[in-house]
Amino acid sequence: MSALPSDAAVLAAPPVRRGRTWSRPAFGPALTGGLVVVYLSVIVLIPLGFVVAKSTTGGWSAFWASVHTPDAWSALELTVGLSLVVALVNLVMGTLIAWVLVRDKVPGRQLFDTVIDLPFALPTIVAGLTLLLLYGVQSPIGLNLAYARTGVLVALLFVTLPFVVRTVQPVLLELDRDMEEAAASLGAGPLTIFRRIVLPTIAPAMAAGTALAFARALSEFGSTVLISGNVPRQTQVAAVNIFGQIQSDNVHGAAAVSTVLLVVALIVLVLLNVIQRWVARRD
Amino acid sequence: MTSQTVARRAPSGGGVTRWTMRGVALTYLFFLLLLPVGVILYQTFKHGLTPVWHALTTSAAEHAFLVTGEVAALAVILNTVFGVAAAILLVRHRFPGRRLLDAVIDLPIAVSPVVVGLALILVYGSNATAGGWLVRHGFPIIFSLPGMVIATTFVALPLVVRAVMPVLEEIGDEQEQAAATLGANALQRFVRITLPSIRGALAYGVVLALARSLGEFGAVAVVSGRIVGKTQTVTIYVQQEYQNFDQTGAYAAATALVIVAVVSLIVSRFLRPRGGNK
Numbered sequence: 009m010s011a012l013p014s015d016a017a018v019l020a021a022p023p024v025r026r027g028r029t030w031s032r033p034a035f036g037p038a039l040t041g042g043l044v045v046v047y048l049s050v051i052v053l054i055p056l057g058f059v060v061a062k063s064t065t066g067g068w069s070a071f072w073a074s075v076h077t078p079d080a081w082s083a084l085e086l087t088v089g090l091s092l093v094v095a096l097v098n099l100v101m102g103t104l105i106a107w108v109l110v111r112d113k114v115p116g117r118q119l120f121d122t123v124i125d126l127p128f129a130l131p132t133i134v135a136g137l138t139l140l141l142l143y144g145v146q147s148p149i150g151l152n153l154a155y156a157r158t159g160v161l162v163a164l165l166f167v168t169l170p171f172v173v174r175t176v177q178p179v180l181l182e183l184d185r186d187m188e189e190a191a192a193s194l195g196a197g198p199l200t201i202f203r204r205i206v207l208p209t210i211a212p213a214m215a216a217g218t219a220l221a222f223a224r225a226l227s228e229f230g231s232t233v234l235i236s237g238n239v240p241r242q243t244q245v246a247a248v249n250i251f252g253q254i255q256s257d258n259v260h261g262a263a264a265v266s267t268v269l270l271v272v273a274l275i276v277l278v279l280l281n282v283i284q285r286w287v288a289r290r291d
Numbered sequence: 292m293t294s295q296t297v298a299r300r301a302p303s304g305g306g307v308t309r310w311t312m313r314g315v316a317l318t319y320l321f322f323l324l325l326l327p328v329g330v331i332l333y334q335t336f337k338h339g340l341t342p343v344w345h346a347l348t349t350s351a352a353e354h355a356f357l358v359t360g361e362v363a364a365l366a367v368i369l370n371t372v373f374g375v376a377a378a379i380l381l382v383r384h385r386f387p388g389r390r391l392l393d394a395v396i397d398l399p400i401a402v403s404p405v406v407v408g409l410a411l412i413l414v415y416g417s418n419a420t421a422g423g424w425l426v427r428h429g430f431p432i433i434f435s436l437p438g439m440v441i442a443t444t445f446v447a448l449p450l451v452v453r454a455v456m457p458v459l460e461e462i463g464d465e466q467e468q469a470a471a472t473l474g475a476n477a478l479q480r481f482v483r484i485t486l487p488s489i490r491g492a493l494a495y496g497v498v499l500a501l502a503r504s505l506g507e508f509g510a511v512a513v514v515s516g517r518i519v520g521k522t523q524t525v526t527i528y529v530q531q532e533y534q535n536f537d538q539t540g541a542y543a544a545a546t547a548l549v550i551v552a553v554v555s556l557i558v559s560r561f562l563r564p565r566g567g568n569k
Contacts, residue, residue, distance in 0.1 A: 036477055037380060037383075037384045037386070040376050040379070040380050041380055041384075041386065043376065044373065044376055044377045044380055044392070045392070047373050048392070048395055048396070051441055051444055051445050051448065052395065052398055052399060052445060052448065053395065054414055055407070055410030055411050055413065055414045055415075055445075056398070056402065056406075056410050058410055058413040058414050058419075059406060059409060059410045059413060062413055101315075101316070101319055104312055104315060104316050105316045105319070105320065107312065107316075108312055108313050108316040108317070109316075112309055112312065112313050114313055114317070120317070120320060122556060122557070122560055123320070123324055123325065124320075124324075125556055125559075126324060126328070126552065126553070126556060127324070128502075129502045129506075129552035129553070129555055129556045129559075130506065130548070130549065130552045131505070131506030131507070131508055131526050131529075131548050131552070132506070132508055132509070132526075133508040133526045133527075133529050133530050133545075134331075134506070134526070134529060134545045134548045134549060134552075135327075137331070137529060137533060137541065137542075137545050138327040138328060138330070138331045138545070138549075139327050141327070141330050141331055141334060141542075142326060142327045142330045143327075148330065162323070165323060166323055166324070166327075169323065169324070198308065220400075223400070223401045224400075226403070227401065227402060227403030227404070227406070228403070229403060229404050229405050229508070229509035230404070230508040230509050230526070233530065234530070234533065246403075247403045247404070247405045247406075247509065248405075250403070250405045250406065250409065251405045251509070251512070251513065254405070254408070254409055254412070254513055259409070259412075259413070262409050263409065263413070266403070266405075266406040266409055266410075269403055269406060270402065270406065273401035273402065274401070276401070277394075277397065277398075277401050281394070
């Protein structure tokens with residue numbers, strides 16, 4: 009009836025239009041694709057390639073010598089160690105916060121739910137200054153963590169807070185509670201229910217969030233600059249070490265440490281991708 | 292009835308467990324998030340608004356806000372155009388290397404801002420081939436605005452693409468095909484069909500990218516040269532004022548950035564695509 013005219017138009021149209029719709033996409037996407045690739049190359053790929061290339065000028069021994077200076081090596085050790093702690097704390101606290109936000113109807117939940125994202129929106133240098141004000145030399149609560157590894161840890165925990173919460177929360181929201189109720193009516197305790205029913209469902213999200221938090225902690229710079237006091241071999245993380253080497257014109261050393269960070273981050277991202285694909289296949 | 296209530300309550304744990312979990316989670320959030328932000332707001336405003344206003348209207352501060360605005364605006368425009376193009380390409384077309392392109396877009400998330408700065412110096416610095424050529428032709432990148440824009444663009448690159456992609460996937464392309472059969476050209480289809488349907492997600496991505504761009508510190512600190520009154524952004528201004536023992540100036544600028552962050556957070560919350568519950 010009313011559909012007829014348009015049906016007729018569609019039936020009548022194809023011979024003429026076909027040619028146009030075919031030629032357009034063939035040209036359009038190729039052009040767009042080309043521009044996208046050029047854009048990514050100029051801004052991301054070529055520069056990163058230069059970092060890796062720079063670090064390998066002089067061969068493996070020069071690379072190793074740059075990475076293995078006392079300052080650079082302890083910065084890398086500290087960074088990886090702190091990032092592991094950060095990942096672990098986030099795994100537990102992030103899941104707990106997501107659980108409380110979804111399952112426990114806390115008063116003021118809306119506020120907390122919005123505030124969780126603040127570390128993503130807040131500039132890192134502001135985060136660092138803020139934490140230094142509360143946990144620095146003039147701490148109003150008498151807790152001085154400035155120029156100490158604990159202070160750096162707090163800064164890293166601040167900037168990575170949203171990752172696990174935001175990956176676990178949507179999965180918890182979608183989780184069907186019938187199974188948990190059935191298990192409870194059959195006599196399973198809360199711990200068993202969590203371990204056997206909830207955990208298997210949210211585990212991939214927990215892993216993804218933790219991996220992202222780890223990668224972020226590895227690369228963090230701004231929030232640690234002020235609170236760490238930049239003490240080599242004590243509180244200096246890898247990114248701060250790289251910054252110092254750039255400032256003192258030791259580009260090769262900076263590139264070598266950068267390459268180590270890039271490789272570790274890349275491994276984490278690839279692992280994350282494997283996990284996600286494995287989960288997608290399981291579903 | 293009773294057994295049902297028990298069954299319903301059991302999964303969230305007993306009273307003690309629930310209160311412990313609630314207590315631990317909220318204490319963590321309080322000391323890590325709320326208290327620090329509260330303290331900086333208190334420190335900034337404890338002598339009233341006048342010193343804050345004076346600190347924010349010095350010529351160095353005003354210039355820093357101007358530079359930040361300029362850099363962020365350019366970076367957001369670039370990333371919005373690129374973001375929409377890349378999202379359409381990835382969602383609607385199948386081509387060799389698509390998976391790789393998809394992965395490369397996430398790369399900036401894992402790269403340290405300092406490494407971004409170093410990378411740009413190695414390519415566009417005056418000692419490099421490309422950079423030297425550009426400097427000789429009167430277009431220096433490092434220690435000037437273009438370098439800062441590229442650095443900011445790098446770090447905020449994935450945000451628009453990732454905000455737009457899920458919505459594009461959801462709407463499909465039936466409407467566009469229908470429009471094409473009715474004779475609409477590519478531009479008409481984009482402006483009249485695609486753009487209106489991704490509007491919300493696009494705005495969300497733009498807000499995220501803007502917040503990220505306004506707050507960038509590490510990458511810009513490396514490539515800008517941090518020249519006061521020239522290439523100093525607000526974040527660099529915060530750091531340098533703090534290290535020059537001008538706490539009032541540092542706190543005032545930091546608080547201005549906190550307010551920008553909170554506003555963008557609230558705006559993005561309203562814009563966040565909710566439909567589909569995915």
